[in-house]
Amino acid sequence: MFLGIDDNTGLVYESASSAPDRxxxxxPTVSRAKIIDAASDWNLLGSGFRVDAHAWLFREDSFDAVTRTRRGRLYQSMMGAPYPDHQSRVMPLPFEQLARDDIGTDGKLNRPLNVYAAATTLLGRDNRGLGATLALGTSIAASAWRIVGVEITASGDVMLTLKALSPYGILPKLEVAKIDGRFRAEVAQSLQRVVDSAFKESASAVVDQCRDAAALIASRWIWQHSGDEEILRKDLAKVAETLAADPWKKFAASNIAKTIAILHSRGKSNEQFAKGLRTPTEEDAEFAVHAVGFLLRELDWVLSPF
Incomplete structure (x- = not known):
């Protein structure tokens, strides 16, 4: 199928031919789309449909707020230029107020359409695009999604299943009142850095931010309950050991903090070489973000949902 978008009104048309008229x-909800291969790609999203000749569009067919998944079709520019075809002939919409002279003998009228075809170039990527990060939106505001399903429909469309990668909803809301005023700002800032890096920077960079946030959260929590200034100077592994010791015995929090520390060390090239470790993956980074949220809940620094 082919998709046409009216350059003036944003109305959408489709057809099995390369001249969408229906x-x-x-x-439908239609968004600009771009594969993110590097953090710098977020700066190349553009601001509209006419920014470049090779824009991709995602046409949403369904959204599940519970599973945070979207299904829809991916299109690529067919015209090779960002300017619309002003001679496109389309069928009028039932609610359009038109003069009799606007409609030709074929029952159609002219509309300036930007035309798009099924984005089959995606299929040329590794694993046909499975596992890639797809940005939806523009340079003003965009969201990150993981491609978890790619299909070709009977009509030749490229159908995608996307999983949300947004850290919002993963990190719980911080209850600032439970944090000593001395540390409120830096704890909030550390969590904001996690959110800013999540799914937009390299896996190792995301894990680094999670390690810093976990060390800050755990050490400041211990200080509030003990007044121990020395704990504020220790690294995450040492802080994690203290969490598991008397009188806290926060074993789950301790173990999750240790795991984040181990993931961080795996991001170092010398550690990888010396111990034969694999490089952290995007899935590891996603886990690290979830782990920070778990740590906050275990230490009871989050707002109650009730």
């Missing part, structure tokens, strides 16, 4: 109702 209005799509209800009007």
């Amino acid at each position: 209005p799509v109702l209800p009007i």
Whole structure:
């Protein structure tokens, strides 16, 4: 199938031919899309449909808020230029108010369409794009999604299943009142750095931010309960040991903190070489973000949902 978007109104048309003429109702949600291979790619999203000649579009067909998944079709620019075809002939919409002279003998009218075809170039990527990060939106605001399913429909469309990668909803909301005023700002800032890096920087960089946040959270929590200034100077592994010791016995929090520390060391090239360790992956980074959220919940620094 081919997709056409009216350059003036944003109305959407489709057809099995390369001249989309059938209005799509209800009007679907259509977003700019771009594969993110490096952090710098986030700066190349553009701000609209006419920014470049090779833009991809994602047409959403369904969204599940519980599983945080979207299904929809991916299109690529067919025209090789960002400017619309002003001679596109389309069928009028039922609610359009038109003069009799606007409609030709074929029952259609001219509309300036940007035309897109199924984005089959995605299939040329490794694993046909499975596992890649897809950004939806523009340079003003965009979200990150993991491609977890790729299909070709009977009509030749490239159908994607996407899983949300947003850290919002993964990190719980911090209850600032439970944190000593001396440390409130730096704890909040450390969590913001986790959010800013999550799924936009390299896996190792995300793990680094999670390690820093975990060390800050755990050490400041211990200080609030003991007044031990020395704990504020220790690294995460040592802080984790203290969490498991008397009188805290926060074993789950301790073990999750130790795991984050181990993941961080795996991001160092010398550690990888010396111990034969694998490089942290995107899935490891996602785990590290979840782990910081778990640590916050175990130490009871989050707002109650009730």
